[in-house]
Each structure stands twice: as structure tokens, then as C-alpha cells.
Amino acid sequence: MPQHPATAARRGGYSRKLAEEICIRLADGHSLRAICADAGMPHRATVFRWLRDNASFRALYAAAREAAADTLAEEIIAIADHATGRDDVPAIKLRMEARMWVATRLRASAERRGEGQPAITVTISPDDAAL
Template identity: 35%
Template sequence: MGRRSIMSESVVRAIRGRLANGESLRSICRAPGMPSKATVYRWIKTRPEFLQAYLSAREVQEFIDDDIACELAMSVADGLADQDTATSMIQHYRWAAGKRKARKYRPGYNPAAPVCADPAPALDVFTPEERMALAALSRKAAGLV
């Protein structure tokens, strides 16, 4: 027999708060009294009010992760942390932030819209100087400069 899947305001608040504080959905759903991950994903797909709560929690989580990454960088600058360790942790936060921006949860997502396999046409909107600046920023962000 599966767990009950009644969506209550207290469960929504608990999920939202725990997500916003950086806890994984997997961990939250393993806790007693919480719905399964499948139930949460079903709520995301079928209940707009839950989707909004979920998205707002993820947005708050982004701000918190940004603060943590800034603190890590400052701790290196202040000589309190090892640069390699801090860089590795910051890279993880950047990777996780990219994963949280799942296309299907963005407003206006259209699964039937064609996906551009070749990014080159999208670059046509930039001048050669802007493309050079973008490439320099990409190299800097990747730590190649």
C-alpha cells in the first residue's frame, strides 16, 4: 500500500521551506509524513498552486546558494579557505544552479517547440565584437584565463 498523497498547506509549507534551505527533494520525501517523490512530481504537473510554491522555493534556494558561493570566494580572499577546495565547491553550486533551471518548469515552456541543434544561428544576432566578448567571458567563467 502506498503512502497517502493528500496535499495540505502544512505539507506544502514544509516542502517549500526545506527546499529553499537547500535540502534535496529526495531527502524531504524520505521523511515520515512527507509524500513520495512521484507524488510531488505529479503535484508539480497537475496543481498550479503547488508548482508556484515549488518554483518560489527553488528561486529562494538560488539566492541562498549564491550567498554561499560568495562566502566561499570571500573566505579564500581572506585566507580562511583553500582555493582548490572552494573552487570545487563553487563549481558544484554553479552546476546545481544550471540543473535547477529545467526548461519544462519555466513559464512559456512549449515541449512541441523545435530545439535548435546548432547554436551558430543564435549567434548571428551578435556583432563580431560582442561574440569575442562573450567568448572571453566564457573562457574566464571556465577558469581558462
């Protein structure tokens, strides 16, 4: 009997449909951590395994991350455009800078791929272990 895609995802089986859903959400600016926390989504470790083992998923994921940089850039402009004189300027600046930092990292990763680097580099920092 075929498994439901959500069941297959939690067990680690690759699903093109789930992979596309993950990448669409990444492109929309959602974090992989948030996506994988949702019911029916694979664990982050599963997604990292898919990245390691599946070249077509790596390409899809890389394109989604590039699109996410554009999404963040659009958010930065929207935040700046909608700020008023009464707004909390330090909070606005923090929101913009956080998005700029992430967008810069995403763009730098895309540029490295153009120089013969691996399509995706997954790094787990000590901060990730606490989460």
C-alpha cells in the first residue's frame, strides 16, 4: 500500500512534491528550520541528506535560495518605504540589517557556485546544536 507523502517525509523518503514545496517556501523567505517544524514536513537532517544525495534537489534548492535573497531584498525596501517618523527607528534598522545579512550570505553562496564551488554547502554551527 502506498505511503502518504507526509508519512514518507518523516521517514526520510525523498518526495519530489515535498522537495518542490520546501523550495517554494524557501524562495518566499521562510527558513528551512520553520518549514521542517511544520507537520508533514521532513526533518532538517532529512533535507540535508537529500541535498547530499540528490543532484536535482541540490539545483532546485540552490535556485530557491537565490530567489530568497531577492525576496529579502524586496522586504528591506518595503520596511524602509513604510517607515514613518513615529516608528521605532532602531527596530526598523535591526529588521533591515538582519535581512541584508541573510541576503548577502545567500548571494555570496550563489556567486561561489559560479566559481566551481559545490552547489550547496551545509554548515552546522555550535548555535544550531542548541536549537
